[in-house]
Amino acid sequence: MTGDPGPRSRVPVLLVVIGLLLAVFAVVGYLGSRDDTAAPSAGTAAEPAARASALDTFIYGAQESLRRKSEDAPLWAQLGAAYVEQARITGDPSYYARSQGALERSLEITPEGNGEALIGLGQLANARHDFAAARAFGEQARTLRPYTAEVYGVLADAYTQLGDAEAATATVQSMLDLRPGLAAFTRASYDLELNGRRDDARMALERALAVASSLDDQAFCRYYLGELAWNGGAVDEASEQYEQGLQAAPQNVALLQGRAKVAYAQGRVDEAIAGFQAITTRSPLPQYLLEYGELLEAAGRPDEAASQYEVLAVQQQLYAAQGSTDDQVAALVAADHGDPGEALTLAQAEWDRRQSVFSADALSWALHVNGRDAEALTYAERAASLGWANPTYSFHRGMILAALGRRDDALAALNEALTLNPHFNPLQAPVARATIADLESNS
Numbered sequence: 001m002t003g004d005p006g007p008r009s010r011v012p013v014l015l016v017v018i019g020l021l022l023a024v025f026a027v028v029g030y031l032g033s034r035d036d037t038a039a040p041s042a043g044t045a046a047e048p049a050a051r052a053s054a055l056d057t058f059i060y061g062a063q064e065s066l067r068r069k070s071e072d073a074p075l076w077a078q079l080g081a082a083y084v085e086q087a088r089i090t091g092d093p094s095y096y097a098r099s100q101g102a103l104e105r106s107l108e109i110t111p112e113g114n115g116e117a118l119i120g121l122g123q124l125a126n127a128r129h130d131f132a133a134a135r136a137f138g139e140q141a142r143t144l145r146p147y148t149a150e151v152y153g154v155l156a157d158a159y160t161q162l163g164d165a166e167a168a169t170a171t172v173q174s175m176l177d178l179r180p181g182l183a184a185f186t187r188a189s190y191d192l193e194l195n196g197r198r199d200d201a202r203m204a205l206e207r208a209l210a211v212a213s214s215l216d217d218q219a220f221c222r223y224y225l226g227e228l229a230w231n232g233g234a235v236d237e238a239s240e241q242y243e244q245g246l247q248a249a250p251q252n253v254a255l256l257q258g259r260a261k262v263a264y265a266q267g268r269v270d271e272a273i274a275g276f277q278a279i280t281t282r283s284p285l286p287q288y289l290l291e292y293g294e295l296l297e298a299a300g301r302p303d304e305a306a307s308q309y310e311v312l313a314v315q316q317q318l319y320a321a322q323g324s325t326d327d328q329v330a331a332l333v334a335a336d337h338g339d340p341g342e343a344l345t346l347a348q349a350e351w352d353r354r355q356s357v358f359s360a361d362a363l364s365w366a367l368h369v370n371g372r373d374a375e376a377l378t379y380a381e382r383a384a385s386l387g388w389a390n391p392t393y394s395f396h397r398g399m400i401l402a403a404l405g406r407r408d409d410a411l412a413a414l415n416e417a418l419t420l421n422p423h424f425n426p427l428q429a430p431v432a433r434a435t436i437a438d439l440e441s442n443s
Contacts, residue, residue, distance in 0.1 A: 196387025
């Protein structure tokens with residue numbers, strides 16, 4: 001229900017780790033048609049239960065193998081990448097340190113020509129929001145493994161988040177050329193969506209779904225098909241995608257989050273709150289904690305909302321302690337629920353690190369809540385420069401324009417936000433409606 005929270009690598013790292021992809025579709029003209037130590041000790045992981053995920057099973061198996069054969073550099077690299085994915089799923093940033101240790105062990109065993117470890121380090125750097133480091137690792141890995149598609153996945157994610165849109169698209173094309181499978185199609189979908197090509201993005205995800213080789217992969221594709229529908233205001237279609245995904249993976253947290261959003265949009269607020277409570281207990285990702293807090297606040301439960309924002313602050317500190325810095329999300333949280341001055345400091349720091357549409361939006365909003373709307377508009381326009389149909393970004397731009405007295409432009413932007421998705425945020429959507437009514441009454 002919030003805007004884009006940060007980097008979205010539209011493919012689980014596990015798909016890279018255990019090589020599930022098969023090239024089924026040929027992709028032609030994507031660019032031409034354009035108008036993201038010691039072996040593990042006993043007790044590191046419990047033996048997977050019968051219904052354990054493929055990721056849990058892989059990690060357990062790798063750990064067991066490395067206890068017997070601790071000098072297996074490629075397997076250490078694969079385990080390091082799997083830990084990155086485990087952090088993403090569980091919301092537990094301690095897996096970053098485990099990943100770092102495994103990848104460094106791989107490089108210790110094979111210090112030269114170890115492209116797999118460099119790929120893993122790039123994935124870890126992207127997860128930690130150190131996109132410049134991810135780009136550096138990816139470019140080193142490309143020198144060693146120029147025909148390995150996973151290299152281009154690391155680079156596409158880094159270039160996207162660093163704001164190098166042309167390089168990101170070219171890199172996605174390279175990935176499609178090398179291996180036109182799930183990983184490439186999902187990244188192509190994200191790149192197309194960011195460039196305002198929603199229909200093409202959907203087609204790319206449908207191709208990804210067609211080559212999905214496991215129930216988890218199918219669920220992953222269904223979630224992002226649901227997100228495309230949700231961000232376009234098609235609640236029923238989004239619900240259908242989320243529910244089909246849950247048939248494949250009933251405990252998938254992302255899909256359960258989608259179900260909770262739909263419940264909120266359809267007026268079943270208590271059900272939505274219960275859903276987010278269960279989700280944040282299982283996977284306390286910052287995005288989910290923020291959405292839960294905002295939903296509670298919109299439901300008239302401010303004390304409970306404040307508690308969630310406090311948990312979010314602690315979780316952000318835990319991520320920072322594990323080497324992950326996401327000042328973009330922190331800036332937006334501070335702008336909407338905290339200290340405007342802090343929001344601006346954080347947003348400026350993020351912009352200094354990467355000049356992307358994501359950081360441009362965060363800086364525009366931080367400037368707005370500090371009353372610096374003339375400056376804010378420059379960044380709001382930068383955030384819209386790729387053509388991404390993002391209702392939160394349209395709302396931010398509309399509020400900035402309203403503050404500048406540009407009535408007609410403000411109405412256009414705010415109406416765009418609500419047309420894209422009338423339920424885009426439980427706190428901001430009502431503000432958009434009230435501002436539109438106020439602007440129209442003063443015509």
